[in-house]
Structure formats: structure tokens, C-alpha cells
Amino acid sequence: MTDRYAVIGNPIAHSKSPLIHAAFARETGEDLSYGRILGSLAGFEDEARGFFADGGRGLNVTVPFKERAWALVDARSPRAETAGSVNTLIPVPEGGLRGDNTDGVGLVRDLVANQGFRFVGSRVLLLGAGGAARGVLRPLLETGLAELVIANRTASKALDLAGSAAGLGPVLGCGLAELELIAGGGFDLILNATSAGLGGTVPTLPEACVRPDGWVYDLFYGDEPTPFCRWGDRRGAARVLDGLGMLVEQAAESFWLWRGHRPSTAPVIEMLRRLG
Ligand SMILES: NC(=O)c1ccc[n+]([C@@H]2O[C@H](COP(=O)([O-])OP(=O)(O)OC[C@H]3O[C@@H](n4cnc5c(N)ncnc54)[C@H](OP(=O)(O)O)[C@@H]3O)[C@@H](O)[C@H]2O)c1
Numbered sequence: 001m002t003d004r005y006a007v008i009g010n011p012i013a014h015s016k017s018p019l020i021h022a023a024f025a026r027e028t029g030e031d032l033s034y035g036r037i038l039g040s041l042a043g044f045e046d047e048a049r050g051f052f053a054d055g056g057r058g059l060n061v062t063v064p065f066k067e068r069a070w071a072l073v074d075a076r077s078p079r080a081e082t083a084g085s086v087n088t089l090i091p092v093p094e095g096g097l098r099g100d101n102t103d104g105v106g107l108v109r110d111l112v113a114n115q116g117f118r119f120v121g122s123r124v125l126l127l128g129a130g131g132a133a134r135g136v137l138r139p140l141l142e143t144g145l146a147e148l149v150i151a152n153r154t155a156s157k158a159l160d161l162a163g164s165a166a167g168l169g170p171v172l173g174c175g176l177a178e179l180e181l182i183a184g185g186g187f188d189l190i191l192n193a194t195s196a197g198l199g200g201t202v203p204t205l206p207e208a209c210v211r212p213d214g215w216v217y218d219l220f221y222g223d224e225p226t227p228f229c230r231w232g233d234r235r236g237a238a239r240v241l242d243g244l245g246m247l248v249e250q251a252a253e254s255f256w257l258w259r260g261h262r263p264s265t266a267p268v269i270e271m272l273r274r275l276g
Pocket of ligand 1: 127129130153154157192193197203204219220221243247250
């Protein structure tokens, strides 16, 4: 019988996950279907549990339910624990649900395996202190980077987030305004995990943040270059990337957790770029 998977969120019609997982299933020969579920704000927990009670084999969870999925599960991976959010639900054979968060490993794998970025010894700037920033924190701190600066419009949130991860690696938090003092010779990598791009804007950053050999990566993605990618191009960053690769890599990690097969991601990223 075909195994059933789905992504649950609200809104959900725009989700590319069904396309991505269908491509993974074709490539690996796995017999599965993957649909979209429009979750309701009042009933997410019942809908998620109901999916598994009806024989569903795995769920991805997206906005705005990732934090509620964290609270729903019976066990969590360490990276989901740190993230405070869950994007992958896995039924445990003995009963109950295990939650994982594959966003951070997706980001790191896109940068390292697909793009060839070397984290060891690097200075990295993470912009934003919301769900996405928290989600990628632990995998970033496990890369061997020399320093991670979290900068946020609301400084207190960056300080809190950095404080919560202090035992995991070299991390400090600040407000965007303080970056002038902290930027020094600039960063090897600037990650935009703010939602500013949704409104067509970019966080205001001092010029000194971008080094000529530095990379710029926007977790946001779209059919057109994102405002932050355009900003990186204008500042002369050595490489400018958007978050489409991260999207596909986080899906591949979920697929691996569910099926025990690691699909090829490059053809899927290419397909999504072509489709726009
Ligand atoms: N590629 C992927 O697979 C992937 C996965 C997850 C998320 N994402 C992307 O990550 C982004 C952030 O999502 P999220 O869930 O973390 O959102 P969120 O929890 O709502 O957090 C938003 C963050 O952006 C900051 N911000 C918003 N507008 C800003 C502006 N105009 N200038 C400066 N900072 C601003 C907020 O700062 P304050 O605290 O000051 O309000 C906050 O830190 C979204 O674009 C999302 O699409 C991509």
C-alpha cells in the first residue's frame, strides 16, 4: 500500500513540498504520496494526530504551527529541542510522535555540500531572532565556525537567543545598531533570517559587514532575486545565494528520517529554479 505523507500549514496552497517529495520518491523508487493539509488555527493538534491515526506515515509542519508541533510531540531530537520548533513529525513504532527540525541542517548542507562554503574558523552574522534564526542555531554552532553574531532589530531578542545557546558554541547577540562596533573587518558569511524580504525591504546594515570575499545568503527565496540578494550584489559580495537550496535540503533530511534514503537534491533545486 502507498505510504501517505503531507505538509500541514496555513496558508498551504503555495507549498513546494509536494513537488519536492514527489521528485524524491520518483528518484528513489519509494512508493509514497505527499499532499497538502490546510491546518486550522483552532484544531492543528487534532488534525495532526488524526492524520497519523488514519495511517499517515509522516508530516512536515510549516508556518504557523511549528512551535505547536514542538509542544505536541512525545520526544524531540536535540536540534529540535534547541530550535523550539518542529518541522518533521515521525511516528514511533511503540506509539507516540517524535519531532525533529531539519531547517538548520538543510541550511548548512546547502552551504557546505552544494556551494562549498567552509565554516571552520569563519565569522558568521545571523540577522533575525525569530523562528527561522532559532531553528538554524544549533546546526550552525556545530560547524566549527569561530564566531556567530546574532543581530536583530529588537536587540533584546538577539541577546536572549544568543544567551540560550551560549553553552553550544561561540555566539553573541546584539541590536542592528551595535553592528557598527562589532563588524570589525566584516563577516565571511551573512545569513538573512529576517522576514523583511516579505515586505520588500532589507535590514539596515553598516557597509563594514560585507567583505569583498564574503558571502551573502538569504533564507527567503522567490521567483525573482530577493531584496537581500540584490543588496548583496550591490555591495559586491563574492557569492550571493537564496534559500531555495535550503528548502530542498531540509526536505531531503525529512525524507531520509522517514524512508532511510538520501535523495539527490541538485536535480530538484534545478527543477524548481526552472519552474520559478
Ligand atoms: N528557505 C527555507 O527553507 C526557510 C525556512 C524557514 C524560514 N525561512 C525564511 O526565514 C524568514 C524569517 O522567518 P521567521 O519564521 O523567523 O519569522 P519570524 O519568527 O516572524 O521572525 C521575523 C524576524 O525578522 C525580523 N524583521 C522583520 N521585519 C524586519 C525589518 N523590516 N527589518 C529588520 N528585521 C526585521 C524580526 O525582528 P523583530 O524581532 O525586531 O521583530 C524577527 O527577528 C522568512 O523570510 C522565511 O521565509 C526560510
